[in-house]
Amino acid sequence: MATIHDVMPMFALYQPESVADALRLLDRFGTSAWTMAGGMDTFDWLKDRTKRTEAVVELSNIAELQGIRQTGGGLEIGAMTTLTRVETHPLVKERFRLLSEAAGLVASPQIRHQGTLGGNITQDARCWYYRSGWPCYRAGGNICYADTPTAINREHAILNADRCVAVSPSDTAPALIALDATMVIRSASGERTVPARDYFIGPGVDITRLTVIRPGELLTAIRIPDVWAGADFYFEKVRDRQAWDFPLVNVASAIRLAGNTIQSARIVVGAVAATPLRLDRVEAFIAGKPRTAQTAEAAGRMAIEGAMALAHNGYKIPLMRNLVMRAIRGTAPATT
Numbered sequence: 001m002a003t004i005h006d007v008m009p010m011f012a013l014y015q016p017e018s019v020a021d022a023l024r025l026l027d028r029f030g031t032s033a034w035t036m037a038g039g040m041d042t043f044d045w046l047k048d049r050t051k052r053t054e055a056v057v058e059l060s061n062i063a064e065l066q067g068i069r070q071t072g073g074g075l076e077i078g079a080m081t082t083l084t085r086v087e088t089h090p091l092v093k094e095r096f097r098l099l100s101e102a103a104g105l106v107a108s109p110q111i112r113h114q115g116t117l118g119g120n121i122t123q124d125a126r127c128w129y130y131r132s133g134w135p136c137y138r139a140g141g142n143i144c145y146a147d148t149p150t151a152i153n154r155e156h157a158i159l160n161a162d163r164c165v166a167v168s169p170s171d172t173a174p175a176l177i178a179l180d181a182t183m184v185i186r187s188a189s190g191e192r193t194v195p196a197r198d199y200f201i202g203p204g205v206d207i208t209r210l211t212v213i214r215p216g217e218l219l220t221a222i223r224i225p226d227v228w229a230g231a232d233f234y235f236e237k238v239r240d241r242q243a244w245d246f247p248l249v250n251v252a253s254a255i256r257l258a259g260n261t262i263q264s265a266r267i268v269v270g271a272v273a274a275t276p277l278r279l280d281r282v283e284a285f286i287a288g289k290p291r292t293a294q295t296a297e298a299a300g301r302m303a304i305e306g307a308m309a310l311a312h313n314g315y316k317i318p319l320m321r322n323l324v325m326r327a328i329r330g331t332a333p334a335t336t
Contacts, residue, residue, distance in 0.1 A: 027188040037119035098233035102175035125166035164203040173254035174268035184221040200275035205312025253327035300325035
């Protein structure tokens with residue numbers, strides 16, 4: 001029987017015009033505060049009444065959280081910069097095409113005009129049991145409904161599952177990890193920076209969240225160093241529909257070549273585990289080897305070692321293998 005939801009629950013709306021004011025609000029309300037960027041994730045939760053909050057701190061009026069700035073060592077992107085802006089910005093396209101392509105494949109044009117880079121990497125899990133209000137582990141219960149014999153789990157994890165089998169749904173997160181980006185996080189007590197790969201946490205660390213953001217903290221910027229600027233990039237996303245949909249599997253790679261020899265690489269896959277997975281063993285394996293189909297095939301087999309399918313997501317294992325192979329070769333399949 002379908003669940004019928006009422007109107008959105010009451011909450012106090014705050015629209016600060018500076019980071020300092022936003023941090024004061026987040027510190028004041030603590031766990032009762034809800035930070036809203038573009039609203040693409042927030043309104044899904046609130047309109048379905050699956051989650052409630054006392055106060056929403058809406059960030060769109062804070063100019064310092066928006067824009068793309070060149071720094072001495074790379075680029076700094078405000079967390080509230082729209083995905084459309086990230087996709088189309090000349091400096092991003094010229095130096096970090098990987099991120100531009102990833103941002104351009106998020107959802108639909110309308111959502112990219114409103115959705116933000118910070119929101120895309122910080123959004124919550126998309127498991128439909130969790131989103132529908134089932135009392136699962138992630139929601140404070142004592143079961144993972146997606147990991148039962150009769151579950152619908154086509155979109156769920158094949159690697160590193162720990163009680164919860166929901167996956168990271170972000171398209172831009174794998175690209176940022178591959179680019180060695182750093183997340184800038186501020187709170188009332190100061191600023192801290194976190195490498196992109198450490199920004200995401202799995203259920204073995206904290207099953208109630210997907211990132212390191214704590215109550216009272218705010219992601220303010222993403223810094224991308226010039227280390228991988230102009231590298232050989234590859235991004236591919238496989239989804240059910242070619243507009244709007246979340247990834248079934250995605251892959252991001254950055255490769256430095258000397259002739260046809262791979263000098264160094266970053267390869268990251270998404271939507272196969274609770275966090276985007278950087279494939280360290282694969283990177284080490286291909287370093288110093290020729291960029292050939294044989295190298296890619298061996299690396300693809302290595303990438304899926306330890307993968308375990310649920311009842312309905314076994315297709316993800318060969319799909320992940322093939323995406324890793326294509327990322328190393330740098331060529332997508334022909335389309336008709």
